[in-house]
Each structure stands twice: as structure tokens, then as C-alpha cells.
Amino acid sequence: MNYRFSKTLGAFSSSAVREILKLTQGKSIISFAGGLPAEEFFPVEAVKEAIGRVMEGGKSALQYGLTEGYTPLRQSICNRMATKGMKVTPDDMLLTTGSQQSIDLLTRVYIDEGDVILVERPTYLAAIQVFQARGAKIVSVRSDRHGMDLEDLAVQIKQHRPKMVYVNPSFSNPAGRVWSLERRKGLLAACRQNDVLILEDDPYGELKFGTTEIMPSIFSLDQHPEGSCVVYTSTFSKIVAPALRTGWVMGDRAVIRNMAQAKQAADLHSSTLDQMTLHQLMEQFDMDAHIGLISVEYEKRMRTMVQVLQEKNWPGVHWNDPQGGMFLWLELPAHIDTQVLLAAAVQQGVAFVPGVSFFADEPERNTMRLNYTHAGEAEIRLGLDRLDAVLQPLLAAAPRV
Amino acid sequence: MNYRFSKTLGAFSSSAVREILKLTQGKSIISFAGGLPAEEFFPVEAVKEAIGRVMEGGKSALQYGLTEGYTPLRQSICNRMATKGMKVTPDDMLLTTGSQQSIDLLTRVYIDEGDVILVERPTYLAAIQVFQARGAKIVSVRSDRHGMDLEDLAVQIKQHRPKMVYVNPSFSNPAGRVWSLERRKGLLAACRQNDVLILEDDPYGELKFGTTEIMPSIFSLDQHPEGSCVVYTSTFSKIVAPALRTGWVMGDRAVIRNMAQAKQAADLHSSTLDQMTLHQLMEQFDMDAHIGLISVEYEKRMRTMVQVLQEKNWPGVHWNDPQGGMFLWLELPAHIDTQVLLAAAVQQGVAFVPGVSFFADEPERNTMRLNYTHAGEAEIRLGLDRLDAVLQPLLAAAPRV
CATH class of the missing domain: 3.90.1150.10 (Aspartate Aminotransferase, domain 1)
Structure with missing residues (x-):
């Protein structure tokens, strides 16, 4: 063969x-x-107890579920997001097999071969892989410890007419960078003006040291979720356990609906047992x-x-x-x-x-x-x-x- | 926006x-x-007990795992596949988030826009979606209750030079069709001669009624796994529980390795908890x-x-x-x-x-x-x-x- x-x-x-x-x-x-x-x-004991409660429910944890994800978990995440200035409903959210899948699904529904995506220098390697596999042209924007250089960003937007910008603004992978408020606002203004979608990947934002101030997410700085030029994704991988493979992505309902349809073709839905377990944890464990x-x-x-x-x-x-x-x-x-x-x-x-x-x-x-x-x-x-x-x-x- | x-x-x-x-x-x-x-x-009680045993292991069920999937489960599946005439090792196998993801991953690594994929009439709707999203041209082959019509298959191969054939040969979705041995062998011969890859999707093969004879899989009829022109996928969704979202795909090592790399970009890996639970079930439950x-x-x-x-x-x-x-x-x-x-x-x-x-x-x-x-x-x-x-x-x- x-x-x-x-x-x-x-x-x-x-x-x-x-x-x-x-x-x-x-x-x-x-x-x-x-x-x-x-x-x-x-939190092994807490996870054990959570699974125990899930399995008391028995059968429902084992049947096919919604592509969008287990609704009570989406609601719990919405409640948590609200405490961080992000006001969304379960309909503005899709649960994914980790935030890696959020990157992949958005790329599938938003990017065509030859489209330009701007990224930080340096940036998350597995995002580069997804973008390359889609045939996107990836362009780095000059970056320092406060985020992307806004002047270079303006130059690159003008030169390349990008469709998307991918950023990791809080404790970035790999550079540990935290974007300043000024840079966050600057990116948002430039993207809004030029119809560039921002993919804000925030897996580490909660892992802050000492009295470090938590910066508002770029998503929270924009009008949202309706008509937002930001799609925000995060995950339980770093704050609970990676093997539970559960992330979430929030944005304008049209974006989320399209991503859900792509997910339906990709894997129907993510593990219900993992999602129900995380829901129990969010309700009964001091996260x-x-x-x-x-x-x-x-x-x-x-x-x-x-x-x-x-x-x-x-x-x-x-x-x-x-x-x-x-x-x-x-x-x-x-x-x-x-x-x-x-x-x-x-x-x-x-x-x-x-x-x-x-x-x-x-x-x-x-x-x-x-x-x-x-x-x-x-x-x-x-x-x-x-x-x-x-x-x-x-x-x-x-x-x- | x-x-x-x-x-x-x-x-x-x-x-x-x-x-x-x-x-x-x-x-x-x-x-x-x-x-x-x-x-x-x-099998709610058996699943509960299996999860209990998994959680005794504690931490290991919660950490990042291999993209290829939990090795002991791959080994258990290999053992089961051997009883059905399919001799593979864990290196010839990838675990997926259900066989839907197997279809998606193979399509990503094997199909380009404009490539032709032959399918049965009628065929599984969510496979059509995956192929369409990839920009493939999908062509139906005339089919009856014994499988594809081999004459029409020959005509379509000659006319369209397809890259792949997608089939569901045992208790097909939606037509409940069981391919005869002659049609299985005929498809295999035609595809081998013309370098056409066969994706054999077999989620229902074990759900047989009465004394119905189980047909050998097309994969088992080919040389395999090395150099096989068949990629075989199945799932636990119909024989254990869909929400555990675990399927497997087997084939030539080059095909599997490429699919694993695509999976790495898609979602890193599938739920470890689900995979470990299924491994425990396979070891201690009369499947x-x-x-x-x-x-x-x-x-x-x-x-x-x-x-x-x-x-x-x-x-x-x-x-x-x-x-x-x-x-x-x-x-x-x-x-x-x-x-x-x-x-x-x-x-x-x-x-x-x-x-x-x-x-x-x-x-x-x-x-x-x-x-x-x-x-x-x-x-x-x-x-x-x-x-x-x-x-x-x-x-x-x-x-x-």
C-alpha cells in the first residue's frame, strides 16, 4: 500500500x-x-468524593450528552467567571477537551489557508502547530515583558491584515509574561478598529504569586459576550487536574455555536464523567x-x-x-x-x-x-x-x- | 465586530x-x-467498582497522559482484537474520544481539499460532515443489503481515482446492512490494486442477534497491521457506555503515528479517568x-x-x-x-x-x-x-x- x-x-x-x-x-x-x-x-480525596456523588446518579453519567457540555457545569463556570468581571450565560460557552481543543475548534471555524494570525514572541508551541496545520501564515509581533509592542502591532496589522491575534496575557507560556493594562487596552482597540478576532488563552491566570494584582482579562475589557472581538478560553488542567480534560471557551453566541458544530464533527462531546465530577467539585469544594x-x-x-x-x-x-x-x-x-x-x-x-x-x-x-x-x-x-x-x-x- | x-x-x-x-x-x-x-x-455497578479501583491509584489518574492513550487499556484492547483475528500491538493503536474522532483525525492527516472519498448509499451522516468540512468530494457507490456493488465500485474508482473509501460493514448505520464475505474481499482487492485507503468503521459489530455469524473485519482479511490498506476503528460507546467517550483506531504504524500527532494538536489526549476505568472493566468484568x-x-x-x-x-x-x-x-x-x-x-x-x-x-x-x-x-x-x-x-x- x-x-x-x-x-x-x-x-x-x-x-x-x-x-x-x-x-x-x-x-x-x-x-x-x-x-x-x-x-x-x-485534590484526590475531593475528586473521589465528587465521583462518588456523580455515580450515585448512576445511569445519567454514562449516556450521550450535549455537544455544548454538561449544562450545570457551564452554569457553575459562568458563576465563577462573573466574579472576574465576565458576564456570560451557558449559551455563550462551550466545554472542550481542554483549552487545546478550544484553540483547534476556533481555528477550524475561523481560519482559512493563507489567513494571517499574529502571535507573541515567544508563544505557546502547540498553538503554532494548530495554526500551521490549518495552513495559516503566522507572524510574530515584537513583545517585551509587558506584552506586545503596540507600535509593531499597528505595523503588522497594516502590513498583513490579520484575521486573528493569539495571546496568552497572564503568566504566559513560555515567557511568564503579564500584559499591562495599557497593552491589553491597546490590543483591544487596535483589533476592534480593524476587525481582528482576539483569541485570549488564559490557562494560568489564577496561579498568581504573593500579592500580585490580577489583571482584568481582555474579554472583560471588551463589550461582551455579544459582539465581542475576544474569544476567551481557560481550563481546569492547571487548577484541578489535567487528566479530567475539561476546558471552556466563551464568546459571541454565533462564534460559540459554530465551534459547537465543529466539535460535533470532531468528537460529538467530551467526557461526561469528567464534566459531572468537576461540577460536583465546583459546588462542594473550596476551589x-x-x-x-x-x-x-x-x-x-x-x-x-x-x-x-x-x-x-x-x-x-x-x-x-x-x-x-x-x-x-x-x-x-x-x-x-x-x-x-x-x-x-x-x-x-x-x-x-x-x-x-x-x-x-x-x-x-x-x-x-x-x-x-x-x-x-x-x-x-x-x-x-x-x-x-x-x-x-x-x-x-x-x-x- | x-x-x-x-x-x-x-x-x-x-x-x-x-x-x-x-x-x-x-x-x-x-x-x-x-x-x-x-x-x-x-453496567453501573461494575463501572462504579472500576472507578473505585482507579481512584485507589489516586494521583496517576489525574496527571497528563500519553497522546496515544493509556497503555494498559491499549494492551487489553489488543488482546480482545486478537480473538477476532486482528493481531496488533499497542504501537499500532491510538485511543480517541470515541470513533467519531478516529474519522476526524484520519481525514485530517490523509485528505486534502478536492480529494474524493467513496461512501455507501446510505452512509453515516456525521462522517459525511467531517469529509465535507475538509473540502473532500464525496461520491456514493451503489449499494444493496450485501454491501457496495463491486461493479459500480470499479466504475467509480476508475472515474474518480478516490483516495479513501469509508465503510460501515457490520450492522451499518443507518441501513443495518451486513457486508457479505465476497463483497468484503472484493472491496479489499479493488482498493489494494488502486492504492485506495479503506476506513472501516465498526461501532456495532458486536451487537449481533441470535445465531448470526460474525463476519471477519476487512482489516483482518488484509495483511495487517503493517502496510495494511485498512484503518479500523471501533468504540466502547455501544458496548459499555457512550459518555466514557473512548474509541480506538488501528492500522499501519505510520498512519497511527500521524494521527497521534494530529490528536496532539487537537486535544493533547482523551480523558485518563475514562480510559483507566475501561481498563479496569476489561480486566475484571465479563464484557x-x-x-x-x-x-x-x-x-x-x-x-x-x-x-x-x-x-x-x-x-x-x-x-x-x-x-x-x-x-x-x-x-x-x-x-x-x-x-x-x-x-x-x-x-x-x-x-x-x-x-x-x-x-x-x-x-x-x-x-x-x-x-x-x-x-x-x-x-x-x-x-x-x-x-x-x-x-x-x-x-x-x-x-x-
């Missing part, structure tokens, strides 16, 4: 993160690669206290990682100062290619994600993403010791200038 | 089945529309006995429905004689449009799916699909009485010939 795969196949290159996840499964590698929450803080607890623990781990990095004192290595989220973003001396470094690091028993995957164009090959939420503090020290062992010779070999 | 949706959006017209499902939710309508299993036979039990019950309901239809003795109305599966396929007199009939029927408190949705081209508007697995025997009688009330006037108005 001579297989004749689709021409778009090349876009589905497996993500480095996932391939490394596979390599490291069951081995004694310390992984700073995946964006994995810490298992030890999963805010739990999020507070994991945020405190994640901040501790981040501080441990930063402290060890400071002790290592690698010349020419810089990193961000996360106020929340799951990642440190490192910039190394220009002559170090982190993809080459990774091969050596895995041999030494430590993994990370090379920065190259997070750029839609002109990659900065001397960057890397370190996750600080999954490994415990002792593992963080040991992992960085291992990284040190492979990095030191490369740093010593720096070209003299 | 002026939304600019994708040009392919029209393809995602909501399926009639799902829209009717929504209309009928919580109302006293008797629905023969959806392909719903009977809730009263869901064959359960399938035997529901098949007996479904046959009883089918016979009740057929008996009532015989009593009604509607002139010019014919139906198939199901040997398994979930559907009766009715042909009415040519002047009756079942879409018009449905509107009246829903007013009367009964629903079905008009046949038009199951044709890729040249629809036979005087056909309808009746599900006999969801409603109990008393409901079947009452539902057909209601249908009788709206159908009789139309039958009486038949044009004299």
Missing part, C-alpha cells in the same frame, strides 16, 4: 515537549520540560482555597529554582521574574544552541524544552523553558546540578569578544 | 440527530432518533456476557418494533431485517418527504431521523431511520401509534397510479 498523506501533514510535527515526555516516562530523568502540575497537590494552596507551593518551588540559578551564577544567563504561572524562561549566551544542549542534558538525566519551538519565526536558539511546578525542591536542586554539568563546558567555550 | 468565518463553515451544519436530541431533552417526546443505547442496561445480554434485549426491542410495524400494515412501507446493530431503515412511498413528516411527528410526540441526512448525493427523501435500542417495548408501541397518527393521512393522500 502506497499511502498518500495530506499535504498539510508536515505541520503536525510532534511537539518537543510531548516527545520528551515519552522519553522520560518511567526513567530517572528529572524533567523541567512538561507543563505538569505537581501531583502531590491534586479558591485549593488554588491559593498550590500557588503558594509553586511560588516556593520557583524561588528555589531561582535561588539555585543565582548560586550557579552562569555567565551571560538571564531569566524572567515570574509573578505566577509555571515557567522560567532563560536566555543563554548567543553561541549556545539549547537543542544541542538538550541532547547532552538528557544523557545527564535532566530535561527542559529548547526555546526554538516557541517562535513562529526567527527563533532565538539560545533560549529554554524550565518548568518549576512539577519537580520538588530537592529534585530542582539535583536537576540544576545535572544541567550545570553539561552547561559549564559550553559556557567556558564561549567565543571571546 | 464583523466576524469573518472560514469558508468551510457551511459544512458544519448541525446534524439533524443532535438538533432533535436537543429539542427532545426533558420533554415527553418518544425518540427513535438518536443512536442511544438503553440506559437501564448500563462478553454483558454484550450478550444487551444484544438479547436489543433483539427483543427490534422484534417488538417490527411486530408493531407489521400490525400497522402501512401500504408501500418497507424495512430491513436487522441481524444486529441499532437501527431499522424504512422506505416509504415515494411521495412522502420524511423531513416534512418529522415536523408533524414531533408535534405528536415522536421523533426519528429523516433519511435525507444519510446520503452524500441524490438523497432518497422517502426514507427514515428508527432506533430500537433506547425506547422500551411499551414506548415503542406508543411511539409508533403516534407516528401512525401523522402518517395515515399522508398515506391516504397517496397519488393513484
Whole structure:
């Protein structure tokens, strides 16, 4: 049999993160690669009790459900969103198999081959994959720690007439960036003026450290949901548990209805058991206290990682100062290619994600993403010791200038 | 905001089945529309116990998992497939959010706009939707109760040079057709000779009545899995419970690997809780006995429905004689449009799916699909009485010939 795969196949290159996840499964590698929450803080007992209550209902948890998702869970999420300044009803919302599916479904119903999508520099690698597979042209906008550069945004909008902008404005993946209020408003104004749809991806927004102020979502800054130029997505993956595979997406009813029809063709609906379990959790479990607890623990781990990095004192290595989220973003001396470094690091028993995957164009090959939420503090020290062992010779070999 | 949706959006017209499902939710309508299993036979206690065992493991059920799916479940399915003459390993298999997602993922990695896909007459409506959304050209092959007409198949292959054939060879949706061994082998030979990929969709194959012989799958008739021109998909939706949203797809490793990469972009992976629960069920629950039990019950309901239809003795109305599966396929007199009939029927408190949705081209508007697995025997009688009330006037108005 001579297989004749689709021409778009090349876009589905497996993500480095996932391939490394596979390599490291069951081995004694310390992984700073995946964006994995810490298992030890999963609310296992609360989930068990929630499932118990769901299964008391019995049969209804096992039958086909609505494509839009379990209505009581949509209502609970609406109640939570209202406390964050986002006023939506269940009809403005679709439940998805994680926010990854929200990105995919919106791309299916909104983007055609050749359409331009603007993204941050750097941006979430699996969003790049979805956009590429659809045949979109992806253009990076110059970005700093406060968000996209509004001047460059204006230039790119004028030059490329984009159909969509994809942003991750709170504790971004991978750069840990928090967009300032000014940049949020600036993006919104520019997009509204030019009929550019904003996909606001917010999986990390609740994982804030210390007294960090939570910025209003871009969705909440726009008229919404009717006629909004923002589609907002988030997920339970980081605040409860990823395996429950439940995200949500909210926006204008026409957008949501079209996405629901695409979902119907894609998989009919997501797991009812997961959705009902999350509904029980939202009703009977103190979600805010739990999020507070994991945020405190994640901040501790981040501080441990930063402290060890400071002790290592690698010349020419810089990193961000996360106020929340799951990642440190490192910039190394220009002559170090982190993809080459990774091969050596895995041999030494430590993994990370090379920065190259997070750029839609002109990659900065001397960057890397370190996750600080999954490994415990002792593992963080040991992992960085291992990284040190492979990095030191490369740093010593720096070209003299 | 002026939304600019994708040009392919029209393809995602909501399926009639799902829209009717929504209309009928919580109302006293008797629905023969959806392909719903009977809730009263869901193995609720066994599922509860399985979940209990999963949750004893605790944390591991809640973390991110492999895109390919939970390996022990893949292994259990391989063991089951081996008893049906299909010898595959977990590496030849991907777990999906139901077999609907298998259809979608294969279409994404194998089909480009303008490619031709051959289908049966009639065929599964939600497969048509997926193919249309991808911009494929869908061509029907003349079909009878034994499968596709091999002569017409040869003509269509020569004329259209199709890339793929989609078939539902055992107790098909909607026509309840079982392909003969000769047709299975004929399709395989023609496709192998012309490098046409076969997507064999087999959600109902195990739901056989009485002493009906189970036909070998087309996949098992081919060399497999390496180099097979067949990709085979099935699901737990009909034999355990749909809400657990777990299907599987098997084929050549290159095909499966590409589909896994597409799945990574689509939703990272399916629910781990559902997959682990099904693994526990497969290990500790007598699946064959359960399938035997529901098949007996479904046959009883089918016979009740057929008996009532015989009593009604509607002139010019014919139906198939199901040997398994979930559907009766009715042909009415040519002047009756079942879409018009449905509107009246829903007013009367009964629903079905008009046949038009199951044709890729040249629809036979005087056909309808009746599900006999969801409603109990008393409901079947009452539902057909209601249908009788709206159908009789139309039958009486038949044009004299």
C-alpha cells in the first residue's frame, strides 16, 4: 500500500515537549520540560468524593450528552467567571477537551489557508502547530515583558491584515509574561478598529504569586459576550487536574455555536464523567482555597529554582521574574544552541524544552523553558546540578569578544 | 465586530440527530432518533467498582497522559482484537474520544481539499460532515443489503481515482446492512490494486442477534497491521457506555503515528479517568456476557418494533431485517418527504431521523431511520401509534397510479 498523506501533514510535527515526555516516562530523568502540575497537590480525596456523588446518579453519567457540555457545569463556570468581571450565560460557552481543543475548534471555524494570525514572541508551541496545520501564515509581533509592542502591532496589522491575534496575557507560556493594562487596552482597540478576532488563552491566570494584582482579562475589557472581538478560553488542567480534560471557551453566541458544530464533527462531546465530577467539585469544594494552596507551593518551588540559578551564577544567563504561572524562561549566551544542549542534558538525566519551538519565526536558539511546578525542591536542586554539568563546558567555550 | 468565518463553515451544519436530541431533552417526546443505547442496561455497578479501583491509584489518574492513550487499556484492547483475528500491538493503536474522532483525525492527516472519498448509499451522516468540512468530494457507490456493488465500485474508482473509501460493514448505520464475505474481499482487492485507503468503521459489530455469524473485519482479511490498506476503528460507546467517550483506531504504524500527532494538536489526549476505568472493566468484568445480554434485549426491542410495524400494515412501507446493530431503515412511498413528516411527528410526540441526512448525493427523501435500542417495548408501541397518527393521512393522500 502506497499511502498518500495530506499535504498539510508536515505541520503536525510532534511537539518537543510531548516527545520528551515519552522519553522520560518511567526513567530517572528529572524533567523541567512538561507543563505538569505537581501531583502531590491534586485534590484526590475531593475528586473521589465528587465521583462518588456523580455515580450515585448512576445511569445519567454514562449516556450521550450535549455537544455544548454538561449544562450545570457551564452554569457553575459562568458563576465563577462573573466574579472576574465576565458576564456570560451557558449559551455563550462551550466545554472542550481542554483549552487545546478550544484553540483547534476556533481555528477550524475561523481560519482559512493563507489567513494571517499574529502571535507573541515567544508563544505557546502547540498553538503554532494548530495554526500551521490549518495552513495559516503566522507572524510574530515584537513583545517585551509587558506584552506586545503596540507600535509593531499597528505595523503588522497594516502590513498583513490579520484575521486573528493569539495571546496568552497572564503568566504566559513560555515567557511568564503579564500584559499591562495599557497593552491589553491597546490590543483591544487596535483589533476592534480593524476587525481582528482576539483569541485570549488564559490557562494560568489564577496561579498568581504573593500579592500580585490580577489583571482584568481582555474579554472583560471588551463589550461582551455579544459582539465581542475576544474569544476567551481557560481550563481546569492547571487548577484541578489535567487528566479530567475539561476546558471552556466563551464568546459571541454565533462564534460559540459554530465551534459547537465543529466539535460535533470532531468528537460529538467530551467526557461526561469528567464534566459531572468537576461540577460536583465546583459546588462542594473550596476551589479558591485549593488554588491559593498550590500557588503558594509553586511560588516556593520557583524561588528555589531561582535561588539555585543565582548560586550557579552562569555567565551571560538571564531569566524572567515570574509573578505566577509555571515557567522560567532563560536566555543563554548567543553561541549556545539549547537543542544541542538538550541532547547532552538528557544523557545527564535532566530535561527542559529548547526555546526554538516557541517562535513562529526567527527563533532565538539560545533560549529554554524550565518548568518549576512539577519537580520538588530537592529534585530542582539535583536537576540544576545535572544541567550545570553539561552547561559549564559550553559556557567556558564561549567565543571571546 | 464583523466576524469573518472560514469558508468551510457551511459544512458544519448541525446534524439533524443532535438538533432533535436537543429539542427532545426533558420533554415527553418518544425518540427513535438518536443512536442511544438503553440506559437501564448500563453496567453501573461494575463501572462504579472500576472507578473505585482507579481512584485507589489516586494521583496517576489525574496527571497528563500519553497522546496515544493509556497503555494498559491499549494492551487489553489488543488482546480482545486478537480473538477476532486482528493481531496488533499497542504501537499500532491510538485511543480517541470515541470513533467519531478516529474519522476526524484520519481525514485530517490523509485528505486534502478536492480529494474524493467513496461512501455507501446510505452512509453515516456525521462522517459525511467531517469529509465535507475538509473540502473532500464525496461520491456514493451503489449499494444493496450485501454491501457496495463491486461493479459500480470499479466504475467509480476508475472515474474518480478516490483516495479513501469509508465503510460501515457490520450492522451499518443507518441501513443495518451486513457486508457479505465476497463483497468484503472484493472491496479489499479493488482498493489494494488502486492504492485506495479503506476506513472501516465498526461501532456495532458486536451487537449481533441470535445465531448470526460474525463476519471477519476487512482489516483482518488484509495483511495487517503493517502496510495494511485498512484503518479500523471501533468504540466502547455501544458496548459499555457512550459518555466514557473512548474509541480506538488501528492500522499501519505510520498512519497511527500521524494521527497521534494530529490528536496532539487537537486535544493533547482523551480523558485518563475514562480510559483507566475501561481498563479496569476489561480486566475484571465479563464484557462478553454483558454484550450478550444487551444484544438479547436489543433483539427483543427490534422484534417488538417490527411486530408493531407489521400490525400497522402501512401500504408501500418497507424495512430491513436487522441481524444486529441499532437501527431499522424504512422506505416509504415515494411521495412522502420524511423531513416534512418529522415536523408533524414531533408535534405528536415522536421523533426519528429523516433519511435525507444519510446520503452524500441524490438523497432518497422517502426514507427514515428508527432506533430500537433506547425506547422500551411499551414506548415503542406508543411511539409508533403516534407516528401512525401523522402518517395515515399522508398515506391516504397517496397519488393513484
